[in-house]
Amino acid sequence: MIAIIDYGMGNLHSVSKAVERLGQEYIVTSDEQQILRADKAILPGVGAFGDAMENLRESGLRETTLRYAASGKPLLGICLGMQLLFTQSDEHGMHEGLNLLPGNVVRFQGDYKVPHMGWNKLSFTQQSPLLQGIEEGYVYFVHSYHAKPEQKSDLLATTDYYQPVTAIVGRNNVYGMQFHPEKSGEIGMRLLDNFLQL
Numbered sequence: 001m002i003a004i005i006d007y008g009m010g011n012l013h014s015v016s017k018a019v020e021r022l023g024q025e026y027i028v029t030s031d032e033q034q035i036l037r038a039d040k041a042i043l044p045g046v047g048a049f050g051d052a053m054e055n056l057r058e059s060g061l062r063e064t065t066l067r068y069a070a071s072g073k074p075l076l077g078i079c080l081g082m083q084l085l086f087t088q089s090d091e092h093g094m095h096e097g098l099n100l101l102p103g104n105v106v107r108f109q110g111d112y113k114v115p116h117m118g119w120n121k122l123s124f125t126q127q128s129p130l131l132q133g134i135e136e137g138y139v140y141f142v143h144s145y146h147a148k149p150e151q152k153s154d155l156l157a158t159t160d161y162y163q164p165v166t167a168i169v170g171r172n173n174v175y176g177m178q179f180h181p182e183k184s185g186e187i188g189m190r191l192l193d194n195f196l197q198l
Contacts, residue, residue: 002026002196003038005065007055010044011180015078018182022193032064040196041068045080049089049105049145052080053097062098069100074173074198079143082169082176086147100174102150112162115144120159120167120179122187128156128170130194139167139184139191147178173198 002019006012006028019026019042027034035041043065045052056062069075077085086097089105097105108114119138124131141159147166149155157168159179168191169176175195181188 001038003035003041004028005035005041005043005061006030007052007059007061009047009052009055010081011046011079011182012044014180014182015042015044018189018192019196022189022196024196030059030061032060035061035064035068036071038068038073040074040076040198041065043075043077043081043084045078045082045084047080049080049083049091049097050093050095052084053095056084056098065098066100069098069174072173074175074195075100076195077174077176078182079178079180082178083145083147085169085174085176086149089145091145101154101169101171101176103148103154105145105147107145108161110162115142116146116161116165117142120161120165122157122159122167123164124157125155126153128168129198130156130168130170130175130191132194134187134190134194137187139179139181139188141167141179143178147176
């Protein structure tokens with residue numbers, strides 16, 4: 001069973017439909033016991049980092065998510081959900097994240113369009129079960145902030161948007177995708193499927 005964590009800020013419908021299309025049973029839930037019992041968990045997210053962390057704290061889901069990650073079972077953050085895995089973000093002031101991956105989330109700075117929106121090509125930086133059997137193709141991004149991992153070993157794939165941009169991260173059982181795999185065609189679905197098969 002896949003738990004899709006509902007803390008009030010996720011693209012729950014599109015993620016759950018993608019999981020369903022891949023033939024997996026899922027539950028959209030904010031219940032601690034249901035999440036902790038699940039074989040895998042997905043932390044989706046849309047919106048502002050600070051608001052998301054506040055929702056996680058107030059609902060008790062911050063502790064639940066940390067306990068789930070500590071259990072060793074696979075956890076996947078998507079879009080804002082990936083950013084929440086990091087130490088902190090400077091979106092509308094400094095906000096503490098889940099600190100499962102050391103690093104900061106910062107705003108794009110430069111004379112170019114923000115948010116970064118559209119299809120960009122992945123570039124794999126190291127091997128991972130998440131990338132098994134997948135070619136470096138195009139996936140769909142929508143974000144104004146990007147993660148800067150402290151540990152190079154946590155970076156699985158980048159994309160190029162006027163600079164190398166973190167696209168996929170992974171450490172032990174904790175993974176993140178900055179783009180929306182559920183909106184990224186065949187490659188996105190295969191990446192999601194690889195996570196569900198871990």
